Amino acid sequence: MAREKNPTAGAAAKPAKVKKTRWYHQVWQAYQMTRQQDPSVTWLILGVFVGVIALGQVLALFFLTWWYLLLLSLPFALLGAMFMLTRRAERAAYSRIEGQPGAALSALGTIRRGWTFAQEPVAVAPRTQDLVYRGVGRPGIVLVGEGPAHRIGKLLESERKRTARVLPGVPITLMEVGREEDQVPLPQLARKVQRLKPQLTKAEVGEVVKRLQALGAVRMPVPKGVDPMRVRPDRKGMRGR
Numbered sequence: 001m002a003r004e005k006n007p008t009a010g011a012a013a014k015p016a017k018v019k020k021t022r023w024y025h026q027v028w029q030a031y032q033m034t035r036q037q038d039p040s041v042t043w044l045i046l047g048v049f050v051g052v053i054a055l056g057q058v059l060a061l062f063f064l065t066w067w068y069l070l071l072l073s074l075p076f077a078l079l080g081a082m083f084m085l086t087r088r089a090e091r092a093a094y095s096r097i098e099g100q101p102g103a104a105l106s107a108l109g110t111i112r113r114g115w116t117f118a119q120e121p122v123a124v125a126p127r128t129q130d131l132v133y134r135g136v137g138r139p140g141i142v143l144v145g146e147g148p149a150h151r152i153g154k155l156l157e158s159e160r161k162r163t164a165r166v167l168p169g170v171p172i173t174l175m176e177v178g179r180e181e182d183q184v185p186l187p188q189l190a191r192k193v194q195r196l197k198p199q200l201t202k203a204e205v206g207e208v209v210k211r212l213q214a215l216g217a218v219r220m221p222v223p224k225g226v227d228p229m230r231v232r233p234d235r236k237g238m239r240g241r
């Protein structure tokens with residue numbers, strides 16, 4: 001019997017086309033997310049837009065070219081409204097994640113140049129779930145701790161000593177994220193790190209990164225319950241089969 005040929009056999013599967021999100025869709029999504037956290041954002045955006053237009057019309061009273069200044073002020077009004085939306089969206093995003101485990105890493109991820117941050121915490125307190133994240137840049141090493149001020153300091157200091165044993169002489173900066181005294185608020189964390197003064201060359205930064213790979217990171221502890229890696233087989237049940 002002749003075998004039926006599969007028309008798709010041998011043909012390479014075509015990857016599904018991923019639809020690109022239009023910029024105005026992204027703006028609308030950002031606006032909706034921001035409005036949930038900050039209902040006043042609508043009036044602020046409208047206020048900036050109308051304010052720029054009104055300023056252009058006031059200037060038109062002196063130059064007698066209202067139509068020209070109207071056209072000229074429209075792009076600036078849109079830019080002002082977008083700037084206000086961006087600032088409010090950033091504040092709303094931080095307010096949504098502030099206080100959650102890993103919020104510091106999300107804030108540090110907004111730093112695009114000059115820093116390398118491990119994607120896993122380098123120190124974890126199993127009972128309290130306090131976390132320490134590590135970054136490397138030209139200012140040296142920065143250790144960022146998440147947790148209450150009366151607890152996170154000990155975990156940060158322990159990690160600082162562990163890191164200093166591997167890299168003696170390399171500057172190490174400690175930061176605590178939070179709203180308590182001497183802590184850095186989450187929205188200001190990235191800016192605080194970026195303002196640290198460079199003390200290492202690019203070659204030295206590369207060497208530090210290589211040596212820190214030996215320290216590695218730690219994985220989040222397994223929640224209480226059954227640990228799948230320690231489950232023992234039921235030997236009596238196996239014998240009865």
